[in-house]
Amino acid sequence: MGAIRSTTHPGPREHARRGPSEFTELAEMIRGSGWLRRRYGYYWTKLVAAPLVLALGLTVFIWIGDTWWQLFTAAALAIVFTQIAFLGHDAAHRQIFVSGRWNDWISLILGDLLVGMSYGWWQHKHTRHHANPNKLGSDPDIELPVIAVTAETAARHRSPVMTWLRGHQGLLFFPILLFEGVSLHASSVRRVVSGGHLNRRWVEIVFIAVRLIGFVVLVFLVLSPGIAFVFLAVQLGLFGFYMGVAFAPNHKGMPIVPRDVALDFLRRQVMMSRDIRGTRLLDIAMGGLNYQIEHHLFPSMPRPHLRQAAPAIAAYCRAHDVPYAQTGLLASYAIVVRYINRVGLGERDVFTCPLVEQRAQLTVGE
Known part of the structure; x- marks a missing residue:
């Protein structure tokens, strides 16, 4: 070439x-x-509203109590968490404040503490993506574990199961997004407990532990086990789906470099x-x-x-x-x-x- x-x-x-x-x-x-x-008025309004809306959602969750109606609360919380993640994305890109330190701490609070996603893991991955979008060997966003978006990836792992999955991945794409929430949380936990470099590792460990463990404990304190498991499945599934359908149109199907x-x-x-x-x-x-x-x-x-x-x-x-x-x-x-x-x-x-x-x-x- x-x-x-x-x-x-x-x-x-x-x-x-x-x-x-x-x-x-x-x-x-x-x-x-x-x-x-900078648009300080716009962003301060969102920064104040985000934790207030989340607190309101959790208060409503506790008030409703142990009922299957909580599945609607799960859907609402999935939307709230995704919107907070979008705000964290803005902070990570230095859109909110001039100070990099202020943006970093806002990203840590929004991402790790409120959503349960590692800012350090996401920042490292996302920086590489921005540097070379859709470029083979450089963009981590085209190296997905299940869906193949390049011919190189599709040619790997030609087991009967993977061959079948890849042959039907267009049909399976949206259902697979329901597992994206679990994947994001798992990748974040794996990153903060591994030996990789993070600027504020212990801050991230504490924030993510408080968010993930605390939220699960709250759910099981309020709901009976059966409803609690379904609640978490709905919340995680819709959160991952929402994140996936927001990011998927950006580069998928565009030229591969x-x-x-x-x-x-x-x-x-x-x-x-x-x-x-x-x-x-x-x-x-x-x-x-x-x-x-x-x-x-x-x-x-x-x-x-x-x-x-x-x-x-x-x-x-x-x-x-x-x-x-x-x-x-x-x-x-x-x-x-x-x-x-x-x-x-x-x-x-x-x-x-x-x-x-x-x-x-x-x-x-x-």
Whole structure:
């Protein structure tokens, strides 16, 4: 692939040489528009409301008592925990405060103490994803334990069971998301008790222990064992499902970048991401993640400014011939399911990087 050359159209290396000036121009435009300024009123309102709403939910849970009606409480708590996780995501990206220390502690409180997810584990994983979205060997988000989103992953573990699962993974994708909540908590616990580096390991251990153990104890104190188990299953299942359907449309089904291809920052972030069209209600429901292109270009941009900046960034990309993907929510899920189904059935080079395809076509033409 590195031997492919073109003298008539720019390939990835040519883009890489001209790219920084393009992004610098865009960054100056965004900065001049004021979309990178902090929104303290917006975020302080959310930071105060989040623990209050959670406390209200737990109070209602205790007041209702031992009844199957608590399954509705479980669903409500799943939504509350996911919304808090979105807020923690904003803090981790330095969207809330100028001070990195303030953002770190807010992330620890929201993520570890209120949701039960390790901030240190997530930060390490998510930083690698932002650096190289959808790039083989670099992006941990395309190395999933069950669902294969790349031809490389699909080719591994060809046992009869895995072959069957991969062949039906398009159909199984949404049901599997019901286990994502358990996976997130388990990965967090494994990270904080392992030997990996964490800046505030003991803080995370204490916060996660208080959240996970304390919540389970509370559930079994209020509910009888049978209802308690079902309550936890519903809460964890819907929490994982909500997290999954919010993050899945962002990159799944977008081009996969081969290991040996280098792209400039603008194209690396825009071409591998997808925006979801919708109303302000959708913005709230998805925690601003529906503006994935804007978020990847400017991770510290406060959430309320993403919607405002999107039209200008889309216009800039069009003016510079950078593919800008935008679609509706249901259409994005259809793309994701169709894509992972094709991968699971063994198709190779599914949605490869457009710049690589361009270079290949030019080589054939020569």
